[in-house]
Every structure is written in structure tokens, then in C-alpha cells.
């Protein structure tokens with residue numbers, strides 16, 4: 515991913531905390547019956563009851579001691595999100611899923627009742643029915659919802675001059691504008707569907723705003739397993755990591771596969787590579803690999819260059835004075851200007867300037883290839899006759 519977000523504390527975290535609180539009570543007090551004293555105080559002091567949740571927690575208490583312990587352990591191990599993203603050692607190799615709870619009874623019959631219960635509790639009721647719904651009973655109880663969380667998250671970034679308006683995973687698509695377009699999608703980093711990572715379905719540390727396209731790409735891939743069947747564990751950039759931003763850890767390399775010229779309408783064909791700044795850093799290389807596998811970043815940047823490279827250069831040419839004697843110098847000076855003053859390799863530029871990375875690497879390539887710039891100026895009939903590059907006439 516391109517940049518990290520600051521984790522933002524907000525009342526919508528209370529739903530996940532309610533479950534943590536309840537499980538802790540079960541472990542320490544082992545009660546036989548459900549009462550609201552097993553829930554945090556805010557639950558009883560606010561209006562309305564989460565009736566379905568109360569009945570599900572009552573059902574939980576009726577499960578065997580072993581089943582209760584196993585569920586609480588899975589909940590605890592499945593919610594150390596930041597650790598799971600950077601650690602794939604044996605201890606963290608398996609991330610608990612609801613389907614772990616399928617079992618065969620003593621009489622040989624198949625039993626998925628706990629698996630079904632976990633999906634109903636965490637996904638159907640708590641996420642879809644409560645946290646994900648704007649006017650749910652939970653929203654009414656705490657007086658806010660995920661939309662308010664998004665506004666708070668945005669504002670907290672604006673306050674510290676690290677505002678963002680782009681998808682942090684790609685930087686080439688905007689995050690929806692909440693008032694006119696609706697709340698942006700929140701991606702479950704660990705997917706909640708298909709009987710998978712249900713335990714973190716309402717944990718805000720597992721939920722991050724994302725662009726529509728990246729969200730679509732992500733739905734068919736896992737961040738922490740390199741295959742669909744979840745046999746090979748891997749690591750990934752974690753969106754709320756508080757360390758060096760990802761863009762400070764790698765650099766991009768642009769290779770021209772087909773020279774942009776008359777024959778391909780000056781679009782060219784490109785190859786983009788992403789390399790760790792410290793070439794021996796295998797962990798960063800693994801995170802880059804996950805980023806590209808899940809979000810198809812290299813191909814998207816390559817196509818971005820094909821689509822936007824020519825028009826970007828055309829627009830730049832419109833801004834320079836064509837009466838100047840040395841147009842090539844004028845153009846190069848403007849390209850340098852863009853790199854050092856407009857498309858800065860810095861958080862606020864990367865998080866708000868659409869396509870900054872592909873634009874930058876394209877400009878760097880232009881600056882390295884003077885012959886190309888001359889041929890393009892010639893094609894645009896901007897070069898005086900005495901400066902026409904011999905090679906460039908071949909393209910016409």
C-alpha cells in the first residue's frame with residue numbers, strides 16, 4: 515500500500531469492546547445464566563436493548579465448557595490484527611476462522627451448529643445488522659455510526675496535516691465523498707464472509723476505508739495467505755501501522771517495453787517494478803508482493819501510464835511559452851518543476867494527488883530520454899526547423 519492511516523478511537527469501537535468484555539466475564543466468573551451485568555455499564559444506561567444479541571449470548575452460555583473456551587481463544591487470537599499482519603511464525607500461522615468449528619459428533623454425525631452460530635452472531639447480527647447499518651439499535655444506543663467514524667478519521671488526519679482523499683491501497687482512485695456520494699466502503703482486512711475471519715468482523719482495527727475498485731479486487735484474495743485455500747501464510751502492509759510509511763520503504767522502476775511513438779498513438783507500453791530500498795529486506799519484499807498480488811498494482815500503474823502519459827505531456831506543453839528559442843530546455847525545466855514542486859514524494863501529496871506515483875515515474879522517464887522529448891516536440895510541430903532531431907522524423 516502507499517500510505518498508512520492513523521488509527522482513530524471512536525464510540526463505534528464499543529460493539530467489539532462489548533464482546534471482549536462479555537468473554538472476559540465468562541472466563542473470570544463462569545456464570546450460568548445471562549444478565550446485563552455481564553456487559554459494560556453503557557449497555558444498561560443507554561436506551562433500547564440488543565435483543566437478538568442478548569439471546570445469542572444466552573445461547574453461548576449453554577454451550578459446553580470446551581466450546582466456550584475454544585471460541586474465546588479464537589476471538590482473542592483472531593483480533594491481534596497488527597501482529598498477524600507482520601508475523602507469520604508458527605504461533606501466528608493459523609488465523610482462526612468460523613469453519614474451524616465444524617466437527618463430527620461421537621455418533622459420527624456432522625455438526626456445524628457452532629460454525630452457524632458464530633456466523634450469525636458476528637456477521638449477520640453484529641456486523642450486518644448493527645455496526646454496518648446507519649440507523650441500527652446499536653447506533654441509536656451510542657448516538658453515532660460508521661459514517662461519523664469516517665468523518666472523525668478524516669478530520670483527525672486534516673488536523674495533523676496528513677489529510678487523505680485517495681484510496682491508500684492504490685492512490686489512483688478517490689475515496690467516496692461522504693455527504694454527496696455516501697459513506698466510503700470499509701474493507702474487512704481479514705474477510706468476514708465464507709465462514710472465515712468472523713471474530714474480527716466488528717473490530718475497527720480490521721476495518722479500513724478503501725476505494726471501490728481496490729475493494730472489488732480484494733474480495734477474491736486474502737492479504738495474509740497467498741492462496742485461496744489458505745495453505746501458505748504471508749505478511750502484508752498493515753494500514754494502521756505507526757512506523758515509516760510504505761512509500762518510504764520502496765521505489766519504483768519504469769521500463770519502456772514499446773517506445774511511445776506515432777505507431778501506438780504515443781501511448782507506449784510500460785513495465786513497472788516495485789523494489790525495496792534495502793534490496794536484502796525480505797519482509798518488505800514480501801509485503802510488496804502481497805500488495806501487488808491482491809490489488810494488481812503493477813498492471814494498473816502500467817495501464818495508467820498508457821492512458822495518461824500522452825495527455826499529461828500535452829497539458830505540460832500547453833503551459834510553456836512556444837516562442838522561446840530553446841523549447842527542449844523549457845520543457846525539461848517544467849518537468850523538473852513538477853517533480854520538485856507539484857508531485858512531491860511526501861505524505862500529503864501522495865495521499866491527495868491522484869496518480870502521483872505513475873505521474874512521477876513517467877516524468878522521470880521523460881527527463882532521462884531527451885530524444886523522446888525532441889521527437890514529441892517535432893511531432894507537435896513545435897520545434898524550429900534547425901532543431902529537428904533526425905531520428906524523430908522517422909516516427910512521422
Ligand SMILES: [Zn+2]
Pocket residue numbers: 681682683684685686687724725726727728729
Ligand atoms: Zn484503490
